[in-house]
Amino acid sequence: MARLVTLTTDIGWAYAAQMKAVLYRTLLPGSVVDLTHDVPAHSVPEGAFLLQYMAEGFPAGTVHVAVVDPGVGSSRAPLALATADGSVLVGPDNGVLWPLASRLGSPRAVRLDPERVVPGRPPSATFEGRDLFAPAAARLAAGAAIEQLGSPFDPIRRELPVPRGTPESMRGEVLHVDRFGNLITNVPTEWAPPAGARLRVTLGSQSERILSRARTYSDVPKGRAAVFGSSFGLLEVSVREGSAARRFRAGVGHPVRFRLPLGPRSGIKQL
Amino acid sequence: MARLVTLTTDIGWAYAAQMKAVLYRTLLPGSVVDLTHDVPAHSVPEGAFLLQYMAEGFPAGTVHVAVVDPGVGSSRAPLALATADGSVLVGPDNGVLWPLASRLGSPRAVRLDPERVVPGRPPSATFEGRDLFAPAAARLAAGAAIEQLGSPFDPIRRELPVPRGTPESMRGEVLHVDRFGNLITNVPTEWAPPAGARLRVTLGSQSERILSRARTYSDVPKGRAAVFGSSFGLLEVSVREGSAARRFRAGVGHPVRFRLPLGPRSGIKQL
Amino acid sequence: MARLVTLTTDIGWAYAAQMKAVLYRTLLPGSVVDLTHDVPAHSVPEGAFLLQYMAEGFPAGTVHVAVVDPGVGSSRAPLALATADGSVLVGPDNGVLWPLASRLGSPRAVRLDPERVVPGRPPSATFEGRDLFAPAAARLAAGAAIEQLGSPFDPIRRELPVPRGTPESMRGEVLHVDRFGNLITNVPTEWAPPAGARLRVTLGSQSERILSRARTYSDVPKGRAAVFGSSFGLLEVSVREGSAARRFRAGVGHPVRFRLPLGPRSGIKQL
Numbered sequence: 165m166a167r168l169v170t171l172t173t174d175i176g177w178a179y180a181a182q183m184k185a186v187l188y189r190t191l192l193p194g195s196v197v198d199l200t201h202d203v204p205a206h207s208v209p210e211g212a213f214l215l216q217y218m219a220e221g222f223p224a225g226t227v228h229v230a231v232v233d234p235g236v237g238s239s240r241a242p243l244a245l246a247t248a249d250g251s252v253l254v255g256p257d258n259g260v261l262w263p264l265a266s267r268l269g270s271p272r273a274v275r276l277d278p279e280r281v282v283p284g285r286p287p288s289a290t291f292e293g294r295d296l297f298a299p300a301a302a303r304l305a306a307g308a309a310i311e312q313l314g315s316p317f318d319p320i321r322r323e324l325p326v327p328r329g330t331p332e333s334m335r336g337e338v339l340h341v342d343r344f345g346n347l348i349t350n351v352p353t354e355w356a357p358p359a360g361a362r363l364r365v366t367l368g369s370q371s372e373r374i375l376s377r378a379r380t381y382s383d384v385p386k387g388r389a390a391v392f393g394s395s396f397g398l399l400e401v402s403v404r405e406g407s408a409a410r411r412f413r414a415g416v417g418h419p420v421r422f423r424l425p426l427g428p429r430s431g432i433k434q435l
Numbered sequence: 436m437a438r439l440v441t442l443t444t445d446i447g448w449a450y451a452a453q454m455k456a457v458l459y460r461t462l463l464p465g466s467v468v469d470l471t472h473d474v475p476a477h478s479v480p481e482g483a484f485l486l487q488y489m490a491e492g493f494p495a496g497t498v499h500v501a502v503v504d505p506g507v508g509s510s511r512a513p514l515a516l517a518t519a520d521g522s523v524l525v526g527p528d529n530g531v532l533w534p535l536a537s538r539l540g541s542p543r544a545v546r547l548d549p550e551r552v553v554p555g556r557p558p559s560a561t562f563e564g565r566d567l568f569a570p571a572a573a574r575l576a577a578g579a580a581i582e583q584l585g586s587p588f589d590p591i592r593r594e595l596p597v598p599r600g601t602p603e604s605m606r607g608e609v610l611h612v613d614r615f616g617n618l619i620t621n622v623p624t625e626w627a628p629p630a631g632a633r634l635r636v637t638l639g640s641q642s643e644r645i646l647s648r649a650r651t652y653s654d655v656p657k658g659r660a661a662v663f664g665s666s667f668g669l670l671e672v673s674v675r676e677g678s679a680a681r682r683f684r685a686g687v688g689h690p691v692r693f694r695l696p697l698g699p700r701s702g703i704k705q706l
Numbered sequence: 707m708a709r710l711v712t713l714t715t716d717i718g719w720a721y722a723a724q725m726k727a728v729l730y731r732t733l734l735p736g737s738v739v740d741l742t743h744d745v746p747a748h749s750v751p752e753g754a755f756l757l758q759y760m761a762e763g764f765p766a767g768t769v770h771v772a773v774v775d776p777g778v779g780s781s782r783a784p785l786a787l788a789t790a791d792g793s794v795l796v797g798p799d800n801g802v803l804w805p806l807a808s809r810l811g812s813p814r815a816v817r818l819d820p821e822r823v824v825p826g827r828p829p830s831a832t833f834e835g836r837d838l839f840a841p842a843a844a845r846l847a848a849g850a851a852i853e854q855l856g857s858p859f860d861p862i863r864r865e866l867p868v869p870r871g872t873p874e875s876m877r878g879e880v881l882h883v884d885r886f887g888n889l890i891t892n893v894p895t896e897w898a899p900p901a902g903a904r905l906r907v908t909l910g911s912q913s914e915r916i917l918s919r920a921r922t923y924s925d926v927p928k929g930r931a932a933v934f935g936s937s938f939g940l941l942e943v944s945v946r947e948g949s950a951a952r953r954f955r956a957g958v959g960h961p962v963r964f965r966l967p968l969g970p971r972s973g974i975k976q977l
């Protein structure tokens with residue numbers, strides 16, 4: 165089976181098509197998979213989150229290209245990472261690749277050398293995705309080792325934000341707002357009490373609210389907010405068939421706090 | 436030729452990529468086709484309409500997965516349907532699959548049993564698309580019969596809404612609003628008089644208007660509304676290079692009435 | 707390697723899926739590549755620009771289908787073009803195909819004859835993409851010559867808008883607004899002075915502004931506008947991590963003027 169190449173970007177379909185034109189010069193049809201080109205523009209943290217969770221289930225040996233790159237053309241390094249399972253990650257050294265690489269295990273890194281990847285053709289200063297990362301991915305998918313395309317390098321090792329707290333008070337932040345307006349946090353579902361419990365939830369600068377911990381969307385009435393165990397294994401705040409992002413005016417990077425158990429207390433708004 | 440797997444969802448590209456990660460573990464590159472991930476959120480009727488019309492032209496034997504599933508994790512059954520032409524449909528038992536299945540002929544149904552699809556790995560309560568439907572589709576694309584993955588089941592048999600009326604007065608509803616704002620109804624084009632006629636059209640709670648029945652967009656001036664025979668074989672109300680949805684403040688599920696012939700009558704607004 | 711078929715449209719994913727259903731009847735899985743279905747609705751000039759720049763890097767011999775077709779069903783001809791490198795272009799004769807065809811070299815053209823493409827099945831008046839262009843593309847990808855599907859025809863030969871001016875004053879227009887709000891003009895980067903220079907820039911009916919000519923986004927502060935050499939080889943006006951389209955209320959077709967050098971002058975707004 166051909167080695168797959170995945171694409172995760174904030175550049176939209178049209179620019180991504182220019183990357184595919186490069187890839188299709190040498191790769192078999194069908195070996196290039198669009199993960200998403202809808203990462204919010206310039207949002208490296210959300211790109212890193214999405215890449216990790218979209219890509220970690222792909223077969224070992226897949227080449228993952230991520231282009232969320234507000235610093236394109238600057239001195240930030242262009243990177244290739246090889247992981248313990250034989251996968252390869254290609255993209256800018258701004259943290260977008262590291263959480264996935266770290267999860268796939270024992271990453272080795274090189275700084276891509278344009279002269280080795282595309283001899284005689286220096287990349288444009290505004291679109292290395294097409295001019296450097298795509299040709300590198302094509303070479304790597306064809307079997308090249310990362311060491312053939314660059315020199316050992318010490319990349320930015322920034323993990324996803326780490327949640328903190330005690331079983332009574334868990335603090336984290338919003339990592340992702342999905343298409344439905346669900347707020348995915350970094351607090352593990354296993355930290356929270358099981359469905360049926362109640363939680364005191366503080367999102368961003370909003371006042372504290374009491375929400376139910378529910379098992380699935382259909383367990384709450386339409387329009388009601390609740391706390392769920394998301395499919396990422398992380399707590400999520402959602403409004404059934406509505407948008408929690410709009411309801412709570414919350415977005416990526418906003419702090420979140422879950423507290424329990426609910427003792428006698430006044431002045432908390434029930435939602 | 437490999438058996439194709441199509442994906443029709445309201446979950447967006449990033450969640451869909453997690454489904455693809457599952458499919459690519461065993462399926463050949465290029466066998467997975469994204470139909471759309473832009474079905475309006477939670478809109479089962481529009482999902483059912485789009486699935487039928489996008490998928491019915493696919494080769495016999497294709498596996499069609501639909502995830503428009505506001506009731507995920509509830510007691511609604513996870514379903515696989517096998518049709519007379521050898522195609523297979525996978526998704527929730529909420530009506531999204533039935534119109535296509537019925538069109539493809541003589542559906543047999545099973546309720547998917549997670550223990551048979553993914554032994555020892557119960558699906559998450561919020562994303563059966565990834566944890567149950569995708570693995571089932573991979574097994575079915577590889578040749579499994581639906582009966583190997585579940586037990587016979589009597590699914591919800593909800594067809595698309597049926598239009599009614601006489602040749603003089605046809606009543607239906609809007610089934611789909613496309614990217615251009617065209618309003619696709621469920622009234623068959625063959626019920627209407629040929630291009631050149633005029634029709635009295637009532638949309639939702641708007642007052643009746645006289646519109647031309649036109650053959651194609653370029654037969655009416657820019658900005659003018661008219662009634663067309665859509666590519667679905669259904670009447671459509673459109674504004675040339677404009678949005679009928681905005682013009683008439685109409686959306687999916689809104690009632691529509693077409694009347695003819697136009698007798699002498701006053702007080703009708705010409706548009 | 708199978709011959710690739712690319713799709714560039716303004717019709718969205720759901721209609722495009724109906725085209726793919728036709729293509730997959732005879733083509734190998736994975737040979738169909740979505741370039742974009744997000745071309746602004748009815749915008750032939752932007753479609754022509756995007757098609758040229760997305761498709762020109764694809765392998766020789768690729769079949770490119772473009773459906774940006776406000777005149778569908780009118781007397782405008784359905785077209786197939788064969789170019790010097792063995793590529794084939796399929797779409798309406800409204801100018802969307804010509805810039806790419808001209809770039810690929812020496813196009814021969816035929817007017818597609820529905821009776822030869824889909825004998826006995828006249829296309830719908832509203833969706834020739836599905837009913838004529840997709841079946842033609844399938845035949846052409848399988849090796850048919852364009853002359854088998856139609857008769858020689860003299861197509862509209864409209865190139866992309868040509869920039870004019872002297873090295874001191876360059877005039878052009880905005881060809882494309884990308885996902886980030888960057889304004890891509892038709893003025894070649896090589897006409898402009900190198901990074902570090904300053905330019906007097908007039909966009910649409912806005913008053914003249916002084917902007918830096920910068921090498922890459924990270925060379926200017928966040929929120930600052932500047933002139934870059936885009937990845938298209940064309941000058942682009944951008945706001946770092948912001949939208950130049952919003953900042954300057956500018957869009958496709960708006961005139962742009964770059965002047966230099968900056969002599970003593972008053973009343974120019976520095977941005």
